[in-house]
Amino acid sequence: MSDKEAEFREFVGAQMESLRGLAYLTCGDWQVAEDAVLAALARLYVKWNRVDKPDAYARTAVVRAAIDETRRPWWRREQSHSHAALPEEVAPDPIPHADDRVQLRQALSRLPVKQRAVLVLRFLEGQSVQQTAAALRCPEGTVKVYTARGLDALRRVLGVRLGIDEQTGGRHEATV
Amino acid sequence: MKQLSDLLEEAARQDAPPLRHTVDDVVIAGKRRTTRRNFGWASVAAVAVAAAIGVPQLLIPRAPEPVPLLVAPATTTSAPSAAAAPKAAYSFKGYAAGRLRVADPTGWRLADQNAEIRRGATTVGTLTVYNGGVDPRRVYRDGTVTTTDPVGGHPAVLIVPKDGEAADAMLAWEYGRGAWATVAMLEPNAERDARQVAEAFRSSPAYDVTIPLRAGTVPPGYQIMSVTVGGGEATVLVAPAAAVRLMLLDPDRRYPSAKFGNAFSGLVFELHPRTTGFLKPTGSKVVCETYENATNGQPCAKLAADGRYVVEAHGPATSKRADAIAMLGGVTVADPADPSTWYPLDKAFPASAQPYRD
Secondary structure (H helix, E strand, C coil): CCHHHHHHHHHHHHHHHHHHHHHHHHHCCHHHHHHHHHHHHHHHHHHCCCCCCHHHHHHHHHHHHHHHHHHCHHHHHHHHHHHHCCCCCCCCCCCHHHHHHHHHHHHHHCCCHHHHHHHHHHHHCCCCHHHHHHHHCCCHHHHHHHHHHHHHHHHHHHCCCCEEEEEECCEEEEEC | CCEHHHHHHHHHHCCCCCCCCCHHHHHHHHHHHHHHHHHCHHHHHHHHHHHHHCCCCCCCCCCCCCCCCCCCCCCCCCCCCHHHCCCCEECCCCEEECCEEECCCCEEECCEEEEEEEECCEEEEEEEEECCCCCHHHHCCCCEEEEEEEECCEEEEEEECCCCCHHHCEEEEEEECCEEEEEEECCCCCHHHHHHHHHHCCCCCCEECEECEEECCCCCCEEEEEEEEECCEEEEEEEEHHHHHHHHHCCCCCCCHHHHCCCCCCEEEEEEECCCCCCCCCCCCCEECCCCCCCCCCCEEEEECCCCEEEEEECCCCCCHHHHHHHHHCEEECCCCCHHHCEEHHHHCCHHHCCCCC
């Protein structure tokens, strides 16, 4: 095994689980998320010698791959059926600590995939508007609109106050 | 009060099922990808088979380097003139290809028609049948085109689009004189499937493109550029007539972005299930939204088909909200789930908007 391959293996071992979480929040399906991670990391393997910041590359590639997975027509059909089954307002969960998490996942699942991706990149990954725009290959204006819309939608679905403080200490924060 | 970032971190971590793949799986997938890049599609199949049965792979010959084909530049005889614009019609029907099935076509554009390839209920690829004169070797001129074995005796090539991976290679073949089609499979190592689909392809007598919506009001000076239906959704792009004219003068029927900008500068009619989309109309109310940096004008939407669907209309970037409301007001929706109720395109849009000239 070459040093490069050992490096790659170490990277994958350390990052695979968190990358899957990133993909999951983007596409809303654990299995699809793992497929997206596998595809993105296989691409990274090919470019391993040429990528300066593998962590940033992997996280962007995973989000893009997760978005691509959701564009497949069969997946979209499945999503539209599952969305139809969701209640307009999310019922309180009997387990209080799981409640926030479940509600957030359901709220995210109601957003278009690119809006989800924007929220995930900005508030989980702490990326700026400019970085998010570059990662998703869309104009900065679109990122701003999606951020505002996504937060607004979360507010509506979660039924709680959701504030945003732009770039606090290098990280973009919103509170619920 | 919790930070959204903390909630997202929890949601991304908690309740996660065990990983199905290991680091080894990732490395193997990466190596396969490298192999595909280095050896080409045909050799990958051989490597996969050899790996499966444990045969040493040292003797597998390296495939020849891709050699760009000489694609004849468009000439006046092959280039369609605006007067020769295609009528909006499909020229093939769904068919079986071994264990795969090609669905009826669900997309029509000035350049081509396309259909999903399915294995059971899963979409595994796309068949694109180019309208007369459009040559995929020229369409993908920035990519890599490599000769491959003929399909049913017809010339065939493998095409990897620019910046694509070898895994993105599609099979293209000239099924009739000057008439090309491509098969793009989503799965890697699927050349055999692609060939099966290609070899079973037959064209049919032309028949109507139908859609589940009818537009009563289309501003003058716009013509249909593309229609996409399927999965309970339908989209009709109606481009400025000047753009359509330029597309028809281009042998590959490309949208003239250089002149009309990268964003689509025409009208959009969309139908989709109520559970998707940005705009959420309720009751009989029309709702509109103003996008920051709008590129498709101001979209307006209303409920349709007993409230199960939403129909949206977008004017061009320069349009006013009243234009979109007027377009939307004229829209009638059939039953999106029942294609027998759909409207032929030439009845669904006014003559002025039809993508061909009589």
